[in-house]
Amino acid sequence: MVSIDHYLVLATFMFLCGTLGVLFRRNLLMVLMSIELMLNAVNLVFVSGSRLLGNLDGQVMVFFIITVAACEAGVGLAMVIALFRRYGTVDTNFLRVLRG
Amino acid sequence: MTQELVFLAFASLIAICSMMVILSRNAVVSAIFLVGDLFCLAGLYASMEAHFVAAIQVLVYAGAIVVLFMFVIMLLNLGPDQRKHLEVSAPEIGVLGLTIVGFLVIGGLLLLGQPTGVTGPLTAEAIDNAGGNTYTVGMVLFTKYLWPFELASMLILLAIIAAIVIAKKEHIKDGDKRRLAHG
Numbered sequence: 001m002v003s004i005d006h007y008l009v010l011a012t013f014m015f016l017c018g019t020l021g022v023l024f025r026r027n028l029l030m031v032l033m034s035i036e037l038m039l040n041a042v043n044l045v046f047v048s049g050s051r052l053l054g055n056l057d058g059q060v061m062v063f064f065i066i067t068v069a070a071c072e073a074g075v076g077l078a079m080v081i082a083l084f085r086r087y088g089t090v091d092t093n094f095l096r097v098l099r100g
Numbered sequence: 101m102t103q104e105l106v107f108l109a110f111a112s113l114i115a116i117c118s119m120m121v122i123l124s125r126n127a128v129v130s131a132i133f134l135v136g137d138l139f140c141l142a143g144l145y146a147s148m149e150a151h152f153v154a155a156i157q158v159l160v161y162a163g164a165i166v167v168l169f170m171f172v173i174m175l176l177n178l179g180p181d182q183r184k185h186l187e188v189s190a191p192e193i194g195v196l197g198l199t200i201v202g203f204l205v206i207g208g209l210l211l212l213g214q215p216t217g218v219t220g221p222l223t224a225e226a227i228d229n230a231g232g233n234t235y236t237v238g239m240v241l242f243t244k245y246l247w248p249f250e251l252a253s254m255l256i257l258l259a260i261i262a263a264i265v266i267a268k269k270e271h272i273k274d275g276d277k278r279r280l281a282h283g
Contacts, residue, residue, distance in 0.1 A: 001104075002103055002107045006107060006111070008210070010111050010114060012203055012207075013115055013118065014114065014115075014118050014137075015203075016199070016200075016203070017118040017119060017121070017122055019195075019199050023195060024122075024186055024187075024188065025122060025181075026181070026183065026187075027127060027178070027181060029127050029169065029172065029176075029178075030122070030127060030130060032169070033127075033130055033131065033134055033169060034121070034122060036134065036161075036165065037122075037134070037137070040137070040138065040161075043141070043153075043157075047144075047145055047150050047153060050150065051149065051150070054221060054223045054226075055221075056227075056236055056237055056240045057240065057244075059150050059152070059153050059237050059240075060240050060244075060245050062156075063153075063156065066156060066157075066160055066161065067252045067255065067256060068252075069161075070160060070164065070165055070259075071255055071258075071259035072259075073165045073168055074168065074259050074260070074263045075259050075262050075263050075266065077168060077169070077172045077263075078262070078263040078264075078266040078267035079266055081172060081176075081266075081267045082267055084176050085269075090176065090178065
């Protein structure tokens with residue numbers, strides 16, 4: 001029997017992969033993809049919790065998370081394009097200072 | 101027995117794909133592995149009888165979001181990452197440490213509290229009797245979560261406007277235009 005612990009361990013692994021990607025990759029696109037990875041780990045926890053508790057609220061939450069993830073990807077990629085147009089790079093080492 | 105096999109297959113694929121997403125030097129390869137990751141997650145959702153979530157996962161995540169990533173990767177036309185070794189700074193190590201500590205705390209709390217095995221009213225059989233997963237999720241979404249659903253539509257509208265405004269071509273100032281005209 002696959003218990004919720006298995007899903008939790010898998011989700012933790014995915015989330016840590018995403019954290020490592022956000023922290024140590026220097027390409028802004030890779031950072032955004034790692035964020036998607038972290039969001040998916042959370043989705044997995046929600047769905048497995050929904051099954052454990054016999055309650056569909058978790059699955060509804062997944063829809064809202066997917067909505068937020070789609071918005072985040074759209075706006076984030078627009079920002080990546082704007083940054084690339086202005087500075088010619090998407091390397092976070094060169095994009096460390098916030099200025100208008 | 102089949103469920104264990106399905107879980108093992110998808111879980112190992114997810115682990116491999118997640119690592120490849122953050123390890124590969126080329127952004128296109130990362131995006132391809134992200135698609136694999138999302139498909140395997142959809143398979144896990146289907147094995148947990150969350151069929152509608154599985155379908156949406158494939159349609160929206162693998163079908164729309166990753167395609168958007170692919171378009172931007174092709175638009176920017178970046179080469180592979182040339183760095184030979186990892187650069188780390190103290191704040192990043194601190195954040196990573198805090199994340200791991202947080203996970204350990206959560207895991208400890210989960211181990212302390214005995215899993216009660218509480219089952220709510222909507223077990224797999226009850227959902228089947230009520231008309232299937234899609235029907236019941238729809239009922240919950242459009243009754244209990246109606247206002248959050250409407251707010252989500254507002255969020256999407258705002259995101260559309262924001263993406264258009266941010267990605268729009270920068271306005272060329274008059275001085276620059278004159279300089280461009282003079283060559």
